[in-house]
Amino acid sequence: MNLVNATRAEFSKLLTVRLWWILAIVLFVYVGFTAGLLAGVFTGLIDSTGDQLPAALADVHLIVYSSASSIGYVFPVLLGALVTTSEFRHQTLTPTFLANPRRGQVLLAKVITLAVFGAFYGAVAVAASVGVGGAVLSVTGGDAMLDSEDTWLLMARAVVAMALWGAVGVGLGAVVPNQVAVIVILLAFTQFLEPVLRLGASVWEWTARLGQYLPGAASDALVGASVFSIAGPGGPSASTMMLEWWQGGLVLLAMALVATAIGYFTTWKRDVT
Amino acid sequence: MATQTSINVSHLSKSFGSVEAVSDLSFSVQPGQVTGFLGPNGAGKTTTLRILLGLVAASSGSATFGGQTYRELPRPLAMVGTALEASSFHPGRTARDHLAIYATAAAIDRTRVDLVLDQVGLGGLSRRRVGGYSLGMRQRLGLAFALLGDPRVLVLDEPINGLDPEGIRWIRAFLRQLAEEGRTVLVSSHLLSEVHQSVDSAVIISRGRLVYEGSLAGLESTARVLVDAPDRAGLVAALRAAGAAIEQVGAALSVASLGAAEVGAIAHRAGVSLSLLNTEQAGLEDAFLALVGAESPPGGVPATTERIPA
Numbered sequence: 001m002n003l004v005n006a007t008r009a010e011f012s013k014l015l016t017v018r019l020w021w022i023l024a025i026v027l028f029v030y031v032g033f034t035a036g037l038l039a040g041v042f043t044g045l046i047d048s049t050g051d052q053l054p055a056a057l058a059d060v061h062l063i064v065y066s067s068a069s070s071i072g073y074v075f076p077v078l079l080g081a082l083v084t085t086s087e088f089r090h091q092t093l094t095p096t097f098l099a100n101p102r103r104g105q106v107l108l109a110k111v112i113t114l115a116v117f118g119a120f121y122g123a124v125a126v127a128a129s130v131g132v133g134g135a136v137l138s139v140t141g142g143d144a145m146l147d148s149e150d151t152w153l154l155m156a157r158a159v160v161a162m163a164l165w166g167a168v169g170v171g172l173g174a175v176v177p178n179q180v181a182v183i184v185i186l187l188a189f190t191q192f193l194e195p196v197l198r199l200g201a202s203v204w205e206w207t208a209r210l211g212q213y214l215p216g217a218a219s220d221a222l223v224g225a226s227v228f229s230i231a232g233p234g235g236p237s238a239s240t241m242m243l244e245w246w247q248g249g250l251v252l253l254a255m256a257l258v259a260t261a262i263g264y265f266t267t268w269k270r271d272v273t
Numbered sequence: 274m275a276t277q278t279s280i281n282v283s284h285l286s287k288s289f290g291s292v293e294a295v296s297d298l299s300f301s302v303q304p305g306q307v308t309g310f311l312g313p314n315g316a317g318k319t320t321t322l323r324i325l326l327g328l329v330a331a332s333s334g335s336a337t338f339g340g341q342t343y344r345e346l347p348r349p350l351a352m353v354g355t356a357l358e359a360s361s362f363h364p365g366r367t368a369r370d371h372l373a374i375y376a377t378a379a380a381i382d383r384t385r386v387d388l389v390l391d392q393v394g395l396g397g398l399s400r401r402r403v404g405g406y407s408l409g410m411r412q413r414l415g416l417a418f419a420l421l422g423d424p425r426v427l428v429l430d431e432p433i434n435g436l437d438p439e440g441i442r443w444i445r446a447f448l449r450q451l452a453e454e455g456r457t458v459l460v461s462s463h464l465l466s467e468v469h470q471s472v473d474s475a476v477i478i479s480r481g482r483l484v485y486e487g488s489l490a491g492l493e494s495t496a497r498v499l500v501d502a503p504d505r506a507g508l509v510a511a512l513r514a515a516g517a518a519i520e521q522v523g524a525a526l527s528v529a530s531l532g533a534a535e536v537g538a539i540a541h542r543a544g545v546s547l548s549l550l551n552t553e554q555a556g557l558e559d560a561f562l563a564l565v566g567a568e569s570p571p572g573g574v575p576a577t578t579e580r581i582p583a
Contacts, residue, residue: 002380009378016370017363091361094328095371095418098355099378101327101344106378271329273320 006100006109014083014117027075027121028128035067035133038227043140061145062154062225064133068125069158070226073165073219074190075125076118080169081186084110084263085179093272107174107268111167111260118166122159130155150224157223157245164249165219167256174263190216198228208241213251221248277304277455278339278352278425280325285334287320287481294320295481297334302459302476304425307452309472309489310461313565317481318461319357322430326355338426350379353426354419360411364404368395368414371403372421381422389417394443408435416444426457433460433467445471465561479565492560498533501525501549502540511543512536525549 134144201211220226221243280302323329325336327343393413477485502508
């Protein structure tokens, strides 16, 4: 009944149902496909414009590789939210709290576990984006830039970002213990609302300043590149407004901590009936 | 069983909003016997057990194991084994993995997992996903979870629910065996007939209040005498002088420890004329139903059983 045992138990919980590897496979395919597509499109653009590269496209390889987290971040959040809400849904909080009545310790163990799984998802996503994206870049005449320090730094930061997203998922699941509700909220926000907000925010400078604190934007700042950074209608000056990488990391960390704390006090400490 | 542990519930109350599920409930459960925790559905049994196990916070009062609350126990699963309901499983997980997770969390040796699975007769099915289990198999898995830490105290909520006749016979023998090993066994049920063969004593609650605590034999002999007199105070004094246990039931007095002839004689000697003298011959089930007030009309005023202070 200590944090080590609690964390080992949380690991077992994840590894003994099929969810984690199903999501990992989908993540690999999704990120690999997206990175390959981006790589193909960008090298096509470069070919058609000759040497006259738009400034934002100078680091094509980084944009392609960053899809690991800029596209893939929804997977660790989803995993974290699903495993947390499944405790409520299947009433497994009862045996969990019987085995370890220290509820705060259990929640902390879950956060740690999901951060580790998030990092693993990060590794899977990076393998997909660099593997497939890099291959397409090479084949289509671009440069995979695998010997570049920037590439490896980005890969490492993508893993850190995905780890933080896993922790955010636990907090989210504790705040919204209804599994269907949390899935709807997550998908609606990450797949629709946030991209729209980021595009909208990039129109004016003051909104862009706020927009950089959006969770996905903070994540992209941590990683250092994103396909979103070249997609803004306000042009490079507004759309590339990003936090420092460490600031982005802190925003994600704060989100994970705040959500987990709120979840702890609202649903986790409640009567288990 | 090095030491034995009793369960002590003291002035326990719990309100859910304006609904009082448990009110001022006190009772204790002794080791070495099977105690039935009885009452109709909605009487507050599960709420009481969940408070006892630290899952639900009490509004007031306490519920402890030998003086320590569940959360204060250094190794709760090794002290108290619990089977609450037959649905606290992830359907996609095997029985073996299910138990292994909580063994890990509670620092219980993993070898216990296969041991308890064999003990409840699930040994051959332990690598199947729980989603495919029947209700009876889930009950057995719940029991395996309770036994995981080889606990001194067992708290089982409706463990017989959903078992087939063979399973019922099995669990009765099993409960007996656990009690004979010196463990404290508390078994809840809403059906007296379900447990009366296997329990030694009973705690009966109704509408969140204690209505009976004692041996099952004592419950059976509550063939009570209903008696009343215009001079009720005189009657009470005379009966009490004779050592009778008196309760007020509705408009009459109920005497549990004396026969009708004795009550009549006592009243006669005291010069109290009776307005009512009637033997209520109650079987075990009738006594139970009378206690929990199941015969009162739905929505009506519950039959109040006041204890006249001695």
